[in-house]
Amino acid sequence: MKKHYLLTPGPTPIPPEISLKEALPILHHRTSEFAAIFSDVAEGLKYVFQTRNDVLILASSGTGAMESSVVNLLNPGDEALVASCGNFGERWVKILEAYGIKPQVIAAEWGDVVNPAVIEAALKANPKIKAVYTTFTETSTGVANDIAAIGAIVARTPAVLVVDAISGLVSQEFLTDAWHVDVAVCGSQKGFMLAPGLAFVSASEKAWKLVEQARLPRFYWDWRKMKKSLATKETPFTPPVTLIVALQEAIKMIKADGIENIWKQSSLLARAARAGMKAIGLELFGQRPCEVVTSAKVPEGMEGGKIVKMLREEFGVSIAGGQGALKGKIIRFAHMGYIGKADILVGFACLEMVLTKLGYKLEKGKAVAAAEDELLKG
């Protein structure tokens, strides 16, 4: 009978309108009914990505789509740059290394953001760099990189810009074409309000030129097969039919709200979350906070894992703790997708109780009040 409140940065809650679509009798994927849904979804993805290029649909976790952005663009021995500031930035390095590419790595401290000027200097110093890999919203720390600035820099070079926008795209303003993002990667379980299992990749003309020359091995991840499937409406392999049917509903809901309004909503919730944290003396973590998750430092002497566990076990509230070196040191509240104003208030009310039980001194109601203040400003 436990009621759950999901304030985690993926999976995020799924609206019943979407999850019930997943439960409908399954369609066969080689039918005109499915082809119509597939076309509609492919068009809708362009709107969500804010791109005129095709958006490819993959049956995988987001990491699979990241891997596809390595094997479809590079040749053995190519030079690549990774601009990283957290766990997900480091994943680019691991994937590249798995394929024998030793990238040049610009690693900002966890909590900082990538400095676009450093990328500019690196590209100037090494004109052979073929691709720059970075992260939009680095949810492991809660920051957002300035992709518009990075895009403007990379666009002036022969390199392509590949952005892991898995957690941020949909929920926080992300303009694939206007920002000169050659490859944007996204997953289904964040702003798309779907279950995990689908991933998406957009690729620019500049990127497609590399795809034709790329010689890293690929079969399942081959973008050429996926692009062809957009034209023929026949996927190369059995696609996750129920998730794609649910995706159609998700895109319909996103369009009905208007993507700009979704961006505004996340931004409002982010301001409320930051205000709530500060009101009870929790120090925010990270420079240039993103709008999909808010990170705060765990009070001195307290173990962050305990807060996370107690919130879940006693109140059914799931938030995220820290990853890697930040394990136990930060807590993270997500506010994207189907997480609403009231959910943030639930999160803070329960956080107040948990911190009190753990011996932290605070004035009950203060985090909630501060969040309310921000929400009322609209």
Place this chain on the structure above:
Amino acid sequence: MKKHYLLTPGPTPIPPEISLKEALPILHHRTSEFAAIFSDVAEGLKYVFQTRNDVLILASSGTGAMESSVVNLLNPGDEALVASCGNFGERWVKILEAYGIKPQVIAAEWGDVVNPAVIEAALKANPKIKAVYTTFTETSTGVANDIAAIGAIVARTPAVLVVDAISGLVSQEFLTDAWHVDVAVCGSQKGFMLAPGLAFVSASEKAWKLVEQARLPRFYWDWRKMKKSLATKETPFTPPVTLIVALQEAIKMIKADGIENIWKQSSLLARAARAGMKAIGLELFGQRPCEVVTSAKVPEGMEGGKIVKMLREEFGVSIAGGQGALKGKIIRFAHMGYIGKADILVGFACLEMVLTKLGYKLEKGKAVAAAEDELLKG
């Protein structure tokens, strides 16, 4: 208002008990609740696979799991053998070639099965062959290879046997360990009665030895990460949570029926399907028919695609046509997973009407009666 009847070899119909599980509020994957489900499912998969080895869980189509069985076992320059008899056998060749492995190919005619003696001779002639890739039920033609015989042969050599059992495992008797199958690959959308989006791989000790030495590039497909996740109950990447929750229900249902009874049921339906086809003069296609799908030749002068289309559009009955060279030449009725006795009868009744409309001479009710006769023998 159109009612659909799915008699296709994947996706197959999903029981409401399972699809409603998919629609439940999503769990976070880093929780004790999900860890318990993940463990339970991992144990249950061993029963379904009839193996004592771990069964790995992948977020992909079945083809992704096939690719993982190439990159986790081989080194550049290794020798491999593919024993193929249809579309899915040929897929092994394409995947291997994508990774620069030029396999020796034993290709039986489409409709025939692989001759185990030919595999034996090939292994004798070339003791450097490291892996033999083949297919259990080749649904593109409707035949089943004799994996028990092939397994006994390969077990006496240093090579490992890798079997694409995507469409057959669960529904037709498949004894991973007893038949000496080193690697068995399966997908979620066939006998498991789930939506597509999950795939499974079991690996023997002999296979794991190769995994440790394998040097083909891999990140997302790396079995070592997946094996570790079985121990820690923490998946390396966000798993398809809703599908895994639904899988738990599917395995519960499979266990409740008893897997031997599921095998018997498919076998009975296969006999009924074969009898129905023959009763109206349709010639069965393929040697050694499998028990998950029945193929019959399209009557002379008729276009198979028309039968498939008319069945779907006029009666909501989805069956499969031919693939590749068999396009338009065969029709295929699936009988696995949540396809029951009555569904087969619906299929034949509607097929009788469609063939009649297309000008084929038959006595209405004859296919249904012949299928009934077989079903009554139980």
